[in-house]
Amino acid sequence: MKILLSKPGLDGHDVGVKVLAHALIEAGFDVIYSGLRKSPEEIVKLAIDNQVDVIGLSILSGTHEIITTRITEEMKKNKLQIPLVVGGNIPAQDVELLMKLGPKAVFPTGTRVDNVVSFFIEMKNSK
Amino acid sequence: METINKPTIKPVYLESGIEVEPLYTQKDVNDEIQAEVPGQYPFTRGIHPLMYRKSPFTIRQYAGFATPEETNERFHFLLKNGQSGLNVAFDLPTQCGLDSDDPRAFGEIGRVGMTIDTLEDFEIAFKNINLDQITVSMTINGSAIVLIAMYIALAEKWGYDIKNLRGTAQNDILKEFIGRGTWIFPVDKSVKLVIDTIEYCAKNIPKYSPVSVCGYHIRESGANPIQEMAYAFCIAKAYTDGALQRGIDIDEFASRLSFNFDIYGNLFEQIAKFRGGRRLWAKIIREEYHAQKDNSCWLRMIAGGGGGGLTKEQPENNIIRSAYYALISALSGTQTMALCSYDEAYTIPTEKAAELSLRTMQILIHEMGICDTVDPLGGSYYVESLTDRFEKEIKEEMKKVDEWGGIINAVASGKIQESVSKQAYTREMGIQQGVVPKVGVNIFTKEEAIKPVDFHPYNEEAANKQISKLKKIKQSRNNDKVTEMLAEVRKDAQDDKNLMPSIIAAVKEYATVGEIIQVLKEVYGEYNEPIFF
Numbered sequence: 001m002k003i004l005l006s007k008p009g010l011d012g013h014d015v016g017v018k019v020l021a022h023a024l025i026e027a028g029f030d031v032i033y034s035g036l037r038k039s040p041e042e043i044v045k046l047a048i049d050n051q052v053d054v055i056g057l058s059i060l061s062g063t064h065e066i067i068t069t070r071i072t073e074e075m076k077k078n079k080l081q082i083p084l085v086v087g088g089n090i091p092a093q094d095v096e097l098l099m100k101l102g103p104k105a106v107f108p109t110g111t112r113v114d115n116v117v118s119f120f121i122e123m124k125n126s127k
Numbered sequence: 128m129e130t131i132n133k134p135t136i137k138p139v140y141l142e143s144g145i146e147v148e149p150l151y152t153q154k155d156v157n158d159e160i161q162a163e164v165p166g167q168y169p170f171t172r173g174i175h176p177l178m179y180r181k182s183p184f185t186i187r188q189y190a191g192f193a194t195p196e197e198t199n200e201r202f203h204f205l206l207k208n209g210q211s212g213l214n215v216a217f218d219l220p221t222q223c224g225l226d227s228d229d230p231r232a233f234g235e236i237g238r239v240g241m242t243i244d245t246l247e248d249f250e251i252a253f254k255n256i257n258l259d260q261i262t263v264s265m266t267i268n269g270s271a272i273v274l275i276a277m278y279i280a281l282a283e284k285w286g287y288d289i290k291n292l293r294g295t296a297q298n299d300i301l302k303e304f305i306g307r308g309t310w311i312f313p314v315d316k317s318v319k320l321v322i323d324t325i326e327y328c329a330k331n332i333p334k335y336s337p338v339s340v341c342g343y344h345i346r347e348s349g350a351n352p353i354q355e356m357a358y359a360f361c362i363a364k365a366y367t368d369g370a371l372q373r374g375i376d377i378d379e380f381a382s383r384l385s386f387n388f389d390i391y392g393n394l395f396e397q398i399a400k401f402r403g404g405r406r407l408w409a410k411i412i413r414e415e416y417h418a419q420k421d422n423s424c425w426l427r428m429i430a431g432g433g434g435g436g437l438t439k440e441q442p443e444n445n446i447i448r449s450a451y452y453a454l455i456s457a458l459s460g461t462q463t464m465a466l467c468s469y470d471e472a473y474t475i476p477t478e479k480a481a482e483l484s485l486r487t488m489q490i491l492i493h494e495m496g497i498c499d500t501v502d503p504l505g506g507s508y509y510v511e512s513l514t515d516r517f518e519k520e521i522k523e524e525m526k527k528v529d530e531w532g533g534i535i536n537a538v539a540s541g542k543i544q545e546s547v548s549k550q551a552y553t554r555e556m557g558i559q560q561g562v563v564p565k566v567g568v569n570i571f572t573k574e575e576a577i578k579p580v581d582f583h584p585y586n587e588e589a590a591n592k593q594i595s596k597l598k599k600i601k602q603s604r605n606n607d608k609v610t611e612m613l614a615e616v617r618k619d620a621q622d623d624k625n626l627m628p629s630i631i632a633a634v635k636e637y638a639t640v641g642e643i644i645q646v647l648k649e650v651y652g653e654y655n656e657p658i659f660f
Contacts, residue, residue: 010219010235012308015348015551018660022552035656036308037223039231061219062585066234089473092577108577109473110439114559 001124004052006034006043008071011061016088020058023113029120040067040074047080054082054104054123060089064098072102083123087111141396143353145516151508160511165460165501167421169409171402171514172502173460174425179498184456185463186488187214187264187429188481193237194589195252202256212262214465216240217274222309224270224644227593236590240266243274244597245637249281258282263294269311271298272320273640275328275337276630284635295336295385298324301362302341304538304654305547306348311644314539316651320626322369327627328383329375338366339385339429346389347435348544349551352396353517356404357524358543359386360411361534367416377416381423385462388428390452391436395513398504401430401459403517430456431465440575441567445469450487457497458504464488473578541657548660597639604637612636613646620650 003024005017014036024031032050034043047055055075059067068086075084086098087107098106104123107116139147148155163169166176175181192198198215205213217240220232226244227236236242243249258281267274275296282289300317303310310317321338328337342350342359350358363384370380390397409424418424432452437445446469456464466484468476476484491497504510531537538544557563564570612633619629626647633643 010223010225010231010309012303012306014308015306015548018548019552019555021660022549023556033658033660035658037231061235062238063234112559113555 001054001120001127002030002032002050002052003054003056003120004032004034004043004047004050005056005058006038006046007036007058008038008040008043008067009059009061009063010037011059011063012036013060013088014058016060017056017058020056020087020113020116023117024120027117027121029124040070043071044074044078044080047082048078052082053127054085054120056085056087058088059086062089064088064090064094065101068098068101068103085119087116141352142392143351143396143517143520145396145513145520151512153508155508155512157511157515160506163505165505168413168424169406170425171406172505174405174422174427174462176501178460178501179457179492180501183492183498184461184488185212186485187212187463187465188484192216192241193218193586194593195241195243195248198241198252199254199256202253202261206256206261211260212264214264214266216266218242219309221274221640222267222269224273224311224640226639226641227590227597229641234585236593237586242590242593243277244593244639244641245600246277246280246284246634247596247600247637249277253281258285258287259291259293261293265294265296268297268300268303268307269309269317270640270644271296271300272324272626273630273634273643275324276627277634277640279332279627280631280634283631289332291334292332293334295339296324297341297387298338299341299362299387301365301534301538302344302359305350305358305543306344310654310656312647312651313654314535316647317654318365318369318535319623320647321366322373323625323627325366325370325380326373326375326625329370329379333379333383336383336385338383339387340366341387343387343389343433345547347433349547349549349554351550352392352400353520353524354547354550355389356400356407356517356521357528358534359388360404360408360521361525361528363408364411365534371416377412377418378420378423381412381416381418382420382425384427386426386428388430389433389435390430390455391433391448394451394455395510397455398459398510399513399517400521401426401428401461402510402514403519404521405460406514407518407521427462429463429465430459430461432456432467434467434471437467437469437471438565438568439473440572442469442473442578444567445471446483446487449484450491453487453491454495454497457491460502539657541659544657545659600637601639608636609633609638609642612638613642616643617646617650620647 005021021031021033034046083104085105086103090108092108095106095108163171165173192201218237219235221243225232279289282292300321324337328335340359340363342355345358346355405426408426412418412424432449436448449466468480468484470476470480528534528537531542558565561569615629616633619626
């Protein structure tokens with residue numbers, strides 16, 4: 001399973017996303033990390049070009065609602081039907097709201113790395 | 128005896144990999160320490176002879192206000208309360224050199240700090256404030272040259288003699304490539320811009336500190352305490368080398384250089400890090416750069432509790448951690464202290480939490496006797512031995528960077544980023560697997576209800592106001608003049624001249640941060656982030 005991890009928006013906090021990338025590679029996944037400041041258009045293009053199976057966004061600046069909305073719109077526009085997951089500094093009370101926007105999963109602040117890895121393993125097994 | 132006892136004791140290693148003995152004695156301390164005096168080279172025991180006995184460390188908390196108007200209110204409040212310094216945070220568009228009306232700024236305007244588009248915003252932020260009475264500390268990096276130019280332009284426009292202007296800019300672009308991420312231009316061009324500010328300030332605003340080198344963010348990105356100091360020193364040397372190449376005297380530059388460091392983890396390890404680091408930096412400046420003046424050799428620093436040590440679990444524990452971090456900082460002889468608030472691991476600090484941080488530092492100063500005597504740990508067998516070890520280890524780590532082709536190359540190739548992020552992963556796994564004990568996280572845990580996390584709600588109305596303000600100024604300014612000034616900036620960039628004079632002239636005509644950065648992007652190109660993790 002090929003996973004695209006990306007940092008949308010202007011937020012430069014990339015420690016978490018890199019730690020997760022390491023952990024997913026350890027768990028046997030094929031991981032592409034986009035680097036910082038990617039626009040929804042760039043992220044969707046990267047996903048299509050690299051034929052990834054899932055997109056993971058890391059957002060820490062509080063812009064999760066705006067960005068998730070824009071990415072799902074861009075995915076629809078490009079008829080990209082793969083799961084989207086969102087993590088980072090996401091307040092627990094926003095999870096429900098974000099889930100309504102379309103992601104397969106939202107990992108709020110304080111989620112353990114191994115829980116995220118387990119989620120991807122389950123996703124892979126149920127494919 | 129030793130051979131019988133030793134195997135029964137589990138070995139202890141610091142985060143930096145140094146093994147700790149169960150006991151230290153006089154044998155572990157070198158003789159030179161006897162002769163070391165605070166305020167004298169190599170300043171292991173402190174940069175001033177009387178340190179806090181003369182005046183305690185400065186308390187400076189970081190604060191973000193969304194608009195120039197709010198910032199102005201805050202300035203007036205502080206001045207009324209006898210304070211004269213303010214740390215200014217900027218929003219991400221300003222930090223990345225994008226104007227409020229740029230589509231990429233959408234949703235980010237005023238979110239993590241003040242928005243600045245043009246000089247008009249500075250005129251609002253500093254309205255009715257005597258610029259020679261305050262010191263403004265600007266947390267700005269990628270677009271720092273424009274913001275520094277703007278501050279100078281403001282002072283000149285208002286008739287101040289800029290020779291007396293005081294203040295600091297973070298302006299440490301090399302660490303932005305390692306952590307924090309507000310880079311814009313390729314690494315070499317980014318460093319060139321820093322050197323432009325250094326050169327201009329050395330010649331025109333001698334009391335302004337144009338650079339604060341940040342080990343802090345490097346450590347927060349995963350570096351261990353040795354690497355934090357080593358990489359920061361390598362970065363500081365890169366700026367120093369650049370300044371010297373412009374013909375600036377080491378004694379003119381080095382005394383304006385300051386550092387920003389992180390504190391979390393083992394108490395003694397941090398203290399030794401600062402004491403050993405202070406001695407090594409003094410030696411580098413004197414022995415390698417031949418500085419004559421003593422104050423050129425000072426490791427002037429702000430050091431405070433970092434977010435990296437705080438936990439979302441049982442957040443009240445962070446109050447205790449922060450108090451220890453403050454103690455560490457004071458025992459290390461810091462000049463300025465800032466503490467993260469206990470709720471900072473998961474939210475924007477509440478007023479109550481920010482007040483607790485302030486009180487923590489005040490209790491330390493006024494109740495604990497921390498200011499009574501200089502370097503109270505000086506002469507401790509353990510601390511002195513570890514101080515020596517840190518001096519040696521930091522030096523070794525700096526040699527590794529040299530082997531990677533120097534810090535500029537090591538950052539451009541992603542070598543440093545790779546080594547730092549690998550460590551962040553190892554540490555995180557260590558915490559998850561319980562190898563690195565963390566109270567409330569992997570030991571002494573308890574079931575906790577999920578707490579709601581507060582973000583300052585996004586103020587769309589304020590953002591829209593900012594955009595219409597920008598629209599207005601773009602209509603009312605002399606646009607022919609702006610075009611002309613931007614062409615000057617472009618020409619100076621192409622000719623590899625110092626860009627400060629043309630940028631100052633451009634911002635005086637209300638050229639925007641985004642317009643100037645865009646011109647420079649067209650000349651220099653943009654940073655192409657190497658993907659290493």
